Amino acid sequence: MAILCVIGARGGSTGLRNKNIRPLLGKPLIAWSIEQAQQTPGIDRIVVSTDNDDIAAVARRCGADVPFRRPAELATTTAAKFPVWQHALAEAECFYGKAFDTVVDLDCTCPLRDVADISGAIERLRQRREDGVDMVMGVADALRNPYFNILEAGENGFLRPSKPLPSAVVCRQDAPRVFTHAGNLYVMTADYLRRSQGLLDGHVEGYDVGSGKAFDIDDELGFAVVEFLMRRKLGVGATADTGEVRTDG
Structure with a gap:
C-alpha cells in the first residue's frame, strides 16, 4: 500500500489559542503526532495541512512536509474534516507525482494514541478492504x-x-x-475519499483504542486532562517549583 498520512492543524483555534504548537511535555503538540507517524511502518509520506505559517514552520522542523496551504474556506471553525482530507490528498498527489491508495489521518489534538493503534488500524483496513470496508476509525466504549x-x-x-x-x-x-467517536485515528482507502462526501457515507468499521486514549484537546481543561494522562502514560512528572519535566525512576 502507498500510504499518505495527513495531520490537520489550522491556525485559528478559538477554544485554546495556538493549541497545535503549544508545548506539551517539552515539545509542540503537533510533534507528538508527527513522531507517531514517523514511527509507523508503511507510511510513505507525512503532510501537515495548515493555513498558518507558524504551524508550518514547526511541522517542517519536526520532519513533516508542508507542500501546500489549506484554503481559507477549509480553515474555519465550521469546516468539516472530509473536504480537508480530499484537498490534502489531491495536493499531495500533485506534489509527489504519485497516487496513494490509503490515507491515514492523525488528529494532532489527540496525542494519547499509540503507534500500535495506527499500525493495527492500517492492518485492519488491509485485511478488510476486499470485504468492502472503506474506513477504519478510532472508537472507544462510550x-x-x-x-x-x-x-x-x-x-x-x-x-x-x-x-x-x-x-x-x-x-x-x-x-x-455503543461507542465514542474517538476522533484520534482514521485510515481510509483513497478511492473512498475521492468518491464520497462525508465520514460515514461508506462502510466504516471501528478500531477500539480504549477509553483511556479517547481524549482530545479543545480548551484549557482538555489540555490539563491530556497532559495529566500523558505524564502517567510516559512516567514523567514536574517539579513543584519550576515545572521542569523529569522521568520517574
Whole structure:
C-alpha cells in the first residue's frame, strides 16, 4: 500500500489559542503526532495541512512536509474534516507525482494514541478492504449509553431513555454496546475519499483504542486532562517549583 498520512492543524483555534504548537511535555503538540507517524511502518509520506505559517514552520522542523496551504474556506471553525482530507490528498498527489491508495489521518489534538493503534488500524483496513470496508476509525466504549443513562424529554416534558427498548434496561451491562467517536485515528482507502462526501457515507468499521486514549484537546481543561494522562502514560512528572519535566525512576 502507498500510504499518505495527513495531520490537520489550522491556525485559528478559538477554544485554546495556538493549541497545535503549544508545548506539551517539552515539545509542540503537533510533534507528538508527527513522531507517531514517523514511527509507523508503511507510511510513505507525512503532510501537515495548515493555513498558518507558524504551524508550518514547526511541522517542517519536526520532519513533516508542508507542500501546500489549506484554503481559507477549509480553515474555519465550521469546516468539516472530509473536504480537508480530499484537498490534502489531491495536493499531495500533485506534489509527489504519485497516487496513494490509503490515507491515514492523525488528529494532532489527540496525542494519547499509540503507534500500535495506527499500525493495527492500517492492518485492519488491509485485511478488510476486499470485504468492502472503506474506513477504519478510532472508537472507544462510550461513558454514557442512550439505552441506559442518556435521557431526553418526551412530548410531555418527562424524561425517558434517549433510545428506549421494549424492555427497560436496569443495569449498564445489559445495554447494547455503543461507542465514542474517538476522533484520534482514521485510515481510509483513497478511492473512498475521492468518491464520497462525508465520514460515514461508506462502510466504516471501528478500531477500539480504549477509553483511556479517547481524549482530545479543545480548551484549557482538555489540555490539563491530556497532559495529566500523558505524564502517567510516559512516567514523567514536574517539579513543584519550576515545572521542569523529569522521568520517574
